[in-house]
Structures are given as C-alpha cells and as structure tokens.
Amino acid sequence: MTALDAQAELVDEFEMFDNWMDRYQYIIDMGKQLPAFPDEWKSAETKIEGCQSNVWMHHRLDGGRLHFDAISDAAIVSGLIAVLMRIYNDRTPQEIVSTEPSFLEELGLDKHLSPTRSNGLHAMLGRIYQVAESQAA
C-alpha cells in the first residue's frame, strides 16, 4: 500500500460518518491506540511548536524508510498523529516528498482544523515533510 492508497482508505473510512462529531470521535479513538512514546525522546528537537497542546515527534530511518512516532497530551491531536502515521510511516523519504497531502481537503480537515486554530496538524505535517526532504536530499 502506498501513501496515496492509505489516504484513499482513510477517506473511505471517514465517509462512513455523516457528521463531524462522529468523525472526531473516530479520530480520538484512533489516537487512543498510539504506541508508547519513551520519555527520553522528548527533547527540544522533537517538540513541535504552534499547538495549544504539547506535541513531540521522533523519527528514525530504518532500511531506507522513515518511521515516525509522536505523542500529544490532547486527544484530537493524538488522533491526528495516528492519521499521519498511517499515511506516512515506513515510506521512503522520496515517496513522502512526492505525496501531496490531498487528504487534508478530501477528509475536510483543512476546514475543520485550519492552521489558525493552532491545533498542530499543519505543524506536524510540516515536520514530516521537512524530515523527508532532508533525508531525500
């Protein structure tokens, strides 16, 4: 499955719900399944600014593929982390760089979680692309 396939799969899942409260619940529930994030990964470098909650994102390169882990003390941001992990985790930096984040619009996240709401989604996305670009270069 490619990053684009993962986005399409998420769009399908979101279409099961006809209102945003249910979609938020789905996002929140995904966030509850995030793998543990060791405390030693929390540092100034892994901290993501631009969010009302605390967010840390760790990454490592494993066999030419990027693996991200992240954690937040807020439920919706945790769910968004889970969404991002499904799309971007264990891809090559080149695949990440060449994948447009079209899910933002297709899931309606651009409207519901716009950058002005300082929810961290765009800051996390920026970090993922920044890491991928530096690795792809």
Next chain:
Amino acid sequence: MTALKELTLDVVKVRADFPILERKVHGYPLIYLDNAATSQTPRQVIATFDDYYRRYNANIHRGLHTLADEATAAYEGTRETVRAFLNARERREIVFTRGTTEAINLVANAWGRANLKAGDEVLVSLMEHHSNIVPWQLLAEQLGIVIKVIPVDERGVLDLDAYRDLFTERTRLVAVNHVSNAFGTINPVKELAGIAHAHDALILIDGAQAAPHEPIDVQDIDADFYAFSGHKVYGPTGAGALYGKAALLEAMPPWQGGGEMIKTVSFDTGTSFADIPHRFEAGTPAIAEVIALGKALEWVSGIGLELIGGWEQQLLAHATERLVAVDGLRILGTAPHKAGVISFVVDGAHSQDIGLLIDQLGVAIRTGHHCAQPLLTHFGVDATCRASFAAYNTPEEIDIFVDALERVIGMVR
C-alpha cells in the same frame, strides 16, 4: 419626576440588538461565551459605520468643509462620552488609542522614558495580561528599571500585605489590572491606588476587563492612568482610550510624531507640540471606530452598567453552580469578587479538545493561556478553558454550554 429604573435586565430586548446572535455555527445556534476576548456589536454601533461612510467621511480637525466639521464634532463628541463614562474631570484627560495595549505602551514610552531611570521600580501583578507586562519588560531592557511582581494567593486574589512590602523609595509606578482577564478577579483598585500614593508612586490601571462590567469612576479610584478597549465594551476593534490626570499628561513628551500632534513644524526653529490630548494622537486616527465607540458607550449607559453587572453576576453564579457539578472539573480563580469570567480545567480532557469539540456544538469559549502565562504557570497549568459572559447571555445558554461540555468530555476520556 424621573421614571423608576428597571430592576432587571430585559435580556430578550438586549439580544434583539445583536444580529450576530441569530447565526448558526455547525448547524447549532451560536452560544457566544468568549466575551472577555471581544464582545459582540449591537446594531446601533454597526449602523454608525454605515452612516459615517455614507454621509460624513472626512479627515478631522483640519478641514474647513462641512464633512470635516461633522466628523470632527462626532469624534470629539466621543471624547466627552468617554469622559463621562470614566467620570474624568476634563475631556482633555482622554486620549484615544487603538486599545488598552496601545494605551499602556503610550504610558510606558511617553511617561516612562521621561520619568524612569535605571534602578527605578515598577510593580506589576502576577495576574497581568501580557500587554501590561511586556511594555515594562521592554523598558527594563532599555532603561534598566526593575520589575517587581505582586503575588496572588491560591484563590487568585492579590496579596495586599506582600504588595505593601514591595514598595521602596525607588518604586515609581504600579501597573495592575482592574479585573483579571484569565480568572475574573476584581481587584481593589481604589485601595491599591491609595497605597501606591502613600508611597509617592503612580498607578496605571488596565481596565480592559472592568469597563464592560461595572461603572468606572477614575476620580473615586484616584487612578493616575486608566486604559480600556472599545471592542470589549460592545464597540469596534481599533478604538480605545487612555485616561491620564491632566497634570501628568501635560508634563509628558509625545510618543509618536506626525500630523495632528503639532502646533508648528519648522526645520529652522524646531517643532512645537499640540496641547493634550492631541499631542498623543499622531496621524489620522480610527475616526469611524472612535465615533462607533461613543455609540457603544451610549448603548451601555442606556441599559446601565449596574444592571449589566448584576445580570452577569447571576449568570456567573448559575454557571459556577453547574460547572462545579461536572465530574473532574476544577475552577481556577475563586476570588470572592469576580466579574463574569470562569476559567477551568477538566481531568482527562485537554482544553484544546474541549474548545474544538464544543465549537462543533455551536458554543464559543476560549482555550489556551489567555495571554497570562505567568499566572497560569503559577497555578501549574499551561492552558485553561474560559467562559465569559455579556449582557446578552442567558441562563439557558449556560445550560446548553454545560450540557455540551459534559458531552465532549465523554468523547475524549
């Protein structure tokens, strides 16, 4: 014979003045509880803009034509409205600014630079908005003045004994808010002013959160400077005012230079400055906004701040009663005297989640640090939820808000 004053606020009548309250958010009727950030605008104030730009848009003070004359009359008329609103002695004690932040920066830069030297002390309370902290920090960096912090107790009440103990012979100014934007604490500003004056220090009061909730009397308080913002008192953004005692303002040099603030300008003989208050109003001001601010204060006075404040106290009592019953909810700021502001945190539910989710149900509250990071840090939190009330809010809205809150808490736990 004067008519009997109404004893309770007619909230249905008040609400009819606010077109925005008819809108829906995500399919739900808007419940606007972020009034401490900005209040909504009555139609009479909105109409002022239309009338101004259709009928008498002109630059003020200089033009001899009719439009300039009418605009000047309306603009200066607001100065009288603000004077009466604050019960200042004279119109010239009222300087128009963009808002409270600019008013405080004006005092810091015009009075501060002329009167403060390295080692002089400014007392600032722990519960200040950043706008009453950062201007003094900038001055501290540049002039070497010392900032001392007035502590608060566990209820969010200023520690008056500690306040008294902070004064030294170097204390020149006390800068405090009248009402805390984060917790709603009403500070005893008259007492604070008396103590400051007993130590030969001046007092600047940030009245941004007080002006919408209770009658202000700068003479009774004996404030040296008092600032407020139009957009928190049913007026527009971009217009507010600084009150300063005439003798203080007269002795202050200008801050910003430009048109409107001069008497004569010459490259040969130098420039002389206008009298107060125009000395502090360089450039073309926000004319329509100032006129609209006057209309907003008239609207407020038409209802009466006693009535509005009393209504908000009822809303506060009802909201407090409902919120304390919410499982795991803790109210921050439990002062005996509070304006219509409630800050709270909820176990197992981040304020960001609450803010985003409750918006889906049409409820607007504020989440975050409320530009009062030192206070929140002191209370061991980096964010709270804040609901704040205005004349148009109702107990029914508070019930819907608390029901919505319980629903969203259930979603994230």
